Amino acid sequence: IRLAVLETGLGGRLDATTAAGARVLAITPVALDHQEHLGPTLLDIAAEKAGAIRAGVTERVVVARQTPEAERVILARCAECDVEPRFATRDIRFEGACDGGRARVTLRTERDLYDGVCLALRGRHQAENAAAAVAVAEVLSERGYKISREHVTRGLERAEHAGRLELIDGEPAVLLDGAHNEEGALALAAYLAELGRAPVTLVFGAMRDKDVGAILRALVPSAARLILTRPVNPRSAAPEELIYATPPRHDLSTIALAPRVADALTLARTLTPPRGLVCVTGSLYLVGEAKAAIDAAGARGA
Numbered sequence: 001i002r003l004a005v006l007e008t009g010l011g012g013r014l015d016a017t018t019a020a021g022a023r024v025l026a027i028t029p030v031a032l033d034h035q036e037h038l039g040p041t042l043l044d045i046a047a048e049k050a051g052a053i054r055a056g057v058t059e060r061v062v063v064a065r066q067t068p069e070a071e072r073v074i075l076a077r078c079a080e081c082d083v084e085p086r087f088a089t090r091d092i093r094f095e096g097a098c099d100g101g102r103a104r105v106t107l108r109t110e111r112d113l114y115d116g117v118c119l120a121l122r123g124r125h126q127a128e129n130a131a132a133a134v135a136v137a138e139v140l141s142e143r144g145y146k147i148s149r150e151h152v153t154r155g156l157e158r159a160e161h162a163g164r165l166e167l168i169d170g171e172p173a174v175l176l177d178g179a180h181n182e183e184g185a186l187a188l189a190a191y192l193a194e195l196g197r198a199p200v201t202l203v204f205g206a207m208r209d210k211d212v213g214a215i216l217r218a219l220v221p222s223a224a225r226l227i228l229t230r231p232v233n234p235r236s237a238a239p240e241e242l243i244y245a246t247p248p249r250h251d252l253s254t255i256a257l258a259p260r261v262a263d264a265l266t267l268a269r270t271l272t273p274p275r276g277l278v279c280v281t282g283s284l285y286l287v288g289e290a291k292a293a294i295d296a297a298g299a300r301g302a
Helices: 016-020 042-050 068-080 126-142 149-158 182-195 212-222 239-245 261-271 284-300
Strands: 024-027 060-063 084-087 092-097 103-108 113-118 166-168 173-177 200-204 225-228 255-257 277-281
Touching (some): 024 126, 060 068, 084 126, 113 149, 182 212, 182 277, 200 212, 200 261, 239 255, 261 277, 261 284, 277 284
Parallel strands (some): 024 060, 060 084
Antiparallel strands (some): 092 103, 166 173
């Protein structure tokens, strides 16, 4: 049996992935992002996401934990298309931490128990994503795919997602995270607090169409130093623009500007002690460029 897993690029209603005619959909937690395309409110965005549900095409929809207003929109679309929703379990218990700041969780569904799973992806918020992934796996199993509890557990413990709380060992270590909206920034800030590795030097760059102020308000309290830079992208904001979005009471003496991402990394490593942490965030474009620079430096033995 052949299977393809696709991620929508933007929204859902008009996204190109709807051409695949997926019979099983999963809607992860809806947050404010891409408002210029999807609409200004959470209700607008939830409606665009739920628009991927198609009458006569979609057979099951996995719904992750949502805000009450977003959930109402999604369930209304399910009813309109005569599709039964499958809720991801909310019976999630945190059992402690594994190495590298990963969470150990127990997930209980109506069908099975996934006990003491060490999630490969970092951050407590990944437990909600894991619950959605488990629900999708169980739906597929019910549809004839040979997916056992052991398969699911192995997947949760081995999953990789480059640029999402990706920790690169070193002195100092570098954490790459593509948080580009307020919700992502809050999740990153929570992880930094859990990790407890200080001081943190934040290397930040973002697209100018993002709510940069909200992202920086979430992240700046976690950082001892802030380096503003600009990835190579026509949509990216210049460091001189970003500085006006920093919280007004932030100590300007701890802020530096770097015209290029490679320069920002070099400066961050110089300013951060060996046991500290360099955190690169604000844009997936920035993270991709930083990762390429780190790989190139490693190849040169730098």
